[in-house]
Amino acid sequence: MLRRKAFTLIELLVVIAIIAILIGLLLPAVQKVREAAARTKCQNNAKQLTLAAMNYESANGKLPGFGATWQWGYSTQAYILPYVEQGNLQNLIDFKQPLLLDTYATFNPANQAAAKTVVPLLLCPSDGQNPIFTGYNKGSTVWAGTNYVVNFGSGLGTLYDGSFPTDGVFYLGSAVRLTDITDGTSNTAMVSETLLGLGSDTTGAVPTDPKRQIADITSLVKPTGTSPGVTPAMTDSACGSAPKWAGDRGVSWIWGRMQRTSFNTYLPINSPASDCHAHGRGWFAVRSNHTGGANVALCDGSVRFVRQSIAIDTWRSMATRNGNEVPGDF
Secondary structure, eight states: OOOOOOOOHHHHHHHHHHHHHHHHHHHHHHHHHHHHHHHHHHHHHHHHHHHHHHHHHHHHSSOOOBOSSSTTOBOHHHHTGGGGTOHHHHTTOOTTSOSBSSTTOOBOGGGHHHHTOOOGGGSOTTTOOOOEEEOSSSSOOEEEOOSEEEEOOOOOTTTTOTTSOOSSSOOBTOOOOGGGOTTOTTSSEEEEEOOOOOSSOEESSSOSOTTTOEEEOTTTOEEOSSSSSEESOOOHHHHHTOSEEEOOTTOOSSBOOHHHHEEOSSSOTTOSSOEEEETTEEEOOOOOSSTTEEEEEETTSOEEEEETTSOHHHHHHTTOSSSOOOOOOO
16 A cells, blocks of 8 residues: 655645744845835935936026925925926926915915825835825815925024024025035035824823824924014023923925924934924924934935934934034034
8 A cells, every 4th residue: 555645744734834034034124125226216215306406506597496485385395206207297286376374374266276286205114104184274274295395404403493594505495506515515415314293192191103203392482583582582492391292294395394304403313302393494303214314315416324423413414404503424
């Protein structure tokens, strides 16, 4: 009689255990490869946006700052769309109408089709947060968010108020030229990244997710209206004890308000402290899900992965266009 050869139950279990161990060893390597690919994609996105801004400057004699007033506050990202092969999307934007119908953010429905359009180039694959936001203005406007933000300065003193000229490259009504960047285009940041907000606000002494929420101290300070900053000035202690927390970081690529589409370098990269604002003015950090730092595109079109361990003075000097600093190693 012929006997069939077969695995015993113990042999089968041993084989399964070996396969499970091999899979366990392989997964971290797969995750590292996936993150490396996402980081490379993110770097390429930042580079494309920076080159688009440079091409805009070549064609128009100035870099595309935010609109001249809050009501006309179209973003840098909106102005450079044709230079990243998004001319059809820009055609949906009526720049002859105000973006907002009043100072307090009633959105002009004429631009709703554009505002809700997700642009893959404006999203970092390492984030994974839902880029669609509803609300954050009077009404139920649908916004498509952005991970890529532009440099509006160091945030020092009252330079966290982008409604007035800052030491950065972009601010409300700015018309900076590349020749105005006297610190050197290879030393000055243009585009970086941040994490999208949670999409909802919370109240209380402790934020739900410090990385994705903004300390809202609007009830504590009031803007002066005729000079930069707020009265009294923003402080670290006020931000640390905020009564509520906003989840609208990066809420809209079309809306050129500070927490939506820009960053400053007052806070370190991937700061453990939350961003902080009062009336849209504030400290808005560079953040990412990349291990150890974030991508920063410079005004010469190059992209660097800047470590979050960078000295804070060096980091702040990277945001100034004409501060005469000599940046250290980054």
